Amino acid sequence: MTTPLEKARKDPESMKARILAVARRIFGEYGFHGTTTRMIAQEVGIDISTLHYHWGGKKDLYESVVVDINKDLRQKLIEVEEVIHGLPLGERMAISIDMTTDYLFDYPEVSNLILFRYFGKTRQEGNFDSIIPEFTADIARSMGLARDRKNVPPETTMKVLAVMNSIHNFISGENFFRPMVKVDRERYIALVKETLKFIHIPAFTQNEAK
Amino acid sequence: MTTPLEKARKDPESMKARILAVARRIFGEYGFHGTTTRMIAQEVGIDISTLHYHWGGKKDLYESVVVDINKDLRQKLIEVEEVIHGLPLGERMAISIDMTTDYLFDYPEVSNLILFRYFGKTRQEGNFDSIIPEFTADIARSMGLARDRKNVPPETTMKVLAVMNSIHNFISGENFFRPMVKVDRERYIALVKETLKFIHIPAFTQNEAK
DNA sequence: TTATCTGTCCATCAAATGATTGAATCATGG
DNA sequence: CCATGATTCAATCATTTGATGGACAGATAA
Numbered sequence: 136m137t138t139p140l141e142k143a144r145k146d147p148e149s150m151k152a153r154i155l156a157v158a159r160r161i162f163g164e165y166g167f168h169g170t171t172t173r174m175i176a177q178e179v180g181i182d183i184s185t186l187h188y189h190w191g192g193k194k195d196l197y198e199s200v201v202v203d204i205n206k207d208l209r210q211k212l213i214e215v216e217e218v219i220h221g222l223p224l225g226e227r228m229a230i231s232i233d234m235t236t237d238y239l240f241d242y243p244e245v246s247n248l249i250l251f252r253y254f255g256k257t258r259q260e261g262n263f264d265s266i267i268p269e270f271t272a273d274i275a276r277s278m279g280l281a282r283d284r285k286n287v288p289p290e291t292t293m294k295v296l297a298v299m300n301s302i303h304n305f306i307s308g309e310n311f312f313r314p315m316v317k318v319d320r321e322r323y324i325a326l327v328k329e330t331l332k333f334i335h336i337p338a339f340t341q342n343e344a345k
Numbered sequence: 346m347t348t349p350l351e352k353a354r355k356d357p358e359s360m361k362a363r364i365l366a367v368a369r370r371i372f373g374e375y376g377f378h379g380t381t382t383r384m385i386a387q388e389v390g391i392d393i394s395t396l397h398y399h400w401g402g403k404k405d406l407y408e409s410v411v412v413d414i415n416k417d418l419r420q421k422l423i424e425v426e427e428v429i430h431g432l433p434l435g436e437r438m439a440i441s442i443d444m445t446t447d448y449l450f451d452y453p454e455v456s457n458l459i460l461f462r463y464f465g466k467t468r469q470e471g472n473f474d475s476i477i478p479e480f481t482a483d484i485a486r487s488m489g490l491a492r493d494r495k496n497v498p499p500e501t502t503m504k505v506l507a508v509m510n511s512i513h514n515f516i517s518g519e520n521f522f523r524p525m526v527k528v529d530r531e532r533y534i535a536l537v538k539e540t541l542k543f544i545h546i547p548a549f550t551q552n553e554a555k
Numbered sequence: 556t557t558a559t560c561t562g563t564c565c566a567t568c569a570a571a572t573g574a575t576t577g578a579a580t581c582a583t584g585g
Numbered sequence: 586c587c588a589t590g591a592t593t594c595a596a597t598c599a600t601t602t603g604a605t606g607g608a609c610a611g612a613t614a615a
Binding site: 556557558559560561562563564565566567568569570571572573574575576577578579580581582583584585 | 586587588589590591592593594595596597598599600601602603604605606607608609610611612613614615
């Protein structure tokens with residue numbers, strides 16, 4: 136079976152894919168309720184009816200966007216895991232932070248949408264959380280905090296969430312935070328990496344030394 | 346001069362204040378675009394025209410909510426500062442985390458709205474950021490990272506942001522994270538405090554030892 | 556009592572918004 | 586070339602939503 140999303144991911148030039156790409160960005164900036172189908176259609180340069188033809192309703196498109204983004208992020212995390220495999224924990228974390236941060240600054244809508252889903256409600260009936268894969272367990276294993284994906288203790292899940300969210304915050308909040316520190320984009324990215332390492336690495340490596 | 350907001354804050358029984366209290370909660374849950382004036386009016390048990398009579402437009406009400414919440418948070422931070430004054434850094438951070446976390450779990454809409462403003466855009470003309478006080482400089486001083494409110498270096502601002510956001514994340518994301526760790530509310534709150542201390546205290550105290 | 560002011564609601568408006576219909580256009584295979 | 590299906594758009598609908606006008610009730614002061 137081929138879902139509409141899979142089709143769109145295969146051919147990035149297709150109308151389906153073009154709409155999806157724009158929808159990712161706009162939904163990421165304004166959230167579900169802050170986005171109108173007209174905003175997306177106009178940005179793509181098409182009529183709203185064309186958008187509906189390809190994706191059905193607004194909610195369907197939003198769900199596809201969320202799934203699409205989670206697939207991309209999962210893929211990136213696998214890539215990171217391959218690079219850091221076998222290194223000592225401190226290095227593993229530093230490299231993970233660098234790679235993940237670089238990736239997310241290239242696709243900030245990923246962070247945006249993940250945070251939107253964490254912190255906001257959508258006054259829409261069913262939540263479609265079942266289709267979203269769970270990363271925390273994999274990251275926990277990758278950090279040496281859990282042996283297998285099953286039975287990760289709550290304490291560990293919380294720690295992983297703290298690290299991941301900290302990254303998303305700085306990417307997604309760039310428009311707000313960067314004016315506060317008054318630096319250009321390049322410097323901001325460097326500051327983010329530096330800060331993340333400063334905050335997170337000591338907690339885990341100090342613990343390891345015990 | 347007495348602004349509508351100040352009047353409402355004085356008499357919590359007044360219609361103005363009742364509307365404001367509900368608006369805080371609803372705006373916090375659904376964001377600006379996700380909230381309708383009818384949702385708020387219905388929750389208060391009044392007609393929308395009554396809401397408009399007291400607060401003008403939706404945007405005016407939202408601005409008042411944002412200001413109200415920031416005043417509350419600032420007040421709380423002053424309270425915390427008085428308690429931790431003079432203690433060693435590790436203790437100061439532990440107590441700050443406990444007090445702030447307890448407060449925010451009582452008023453989660455504070456975290457909700459702060460995060461909404463960080464991470465989401467509002468397709469509305471002027472942003473009214475000027476009216477929002479800036480906390481980071483005060484917190485930086487309180488943590489011994491800066492001597493005065495002026496000229497706080499970017500590195501320091503970033504560290505403070507990391508800590509504050511980390512707290513807001515766990516409060517605002519409770520609906521999403523708590524099911525993940527499968528614990529009751531009380532246990533979740535304990536886990537949050539524990540995790541925050543685990544993550545943030547080593548970074549700053551280790552640095553101090555140098 | 557009467558006049559005035561405040562607060563509340565009912566009815567309604569105008570714009571925005573998600574969605575659909577049907578005609579026109581384009582592509583592809585026969 | 587023609588038939589068929591896929592794609593696109595203009596026009597339109599129904600509902601939602603922010604907002605207002607005017608009637609009405611109650612309090613207060615003259």
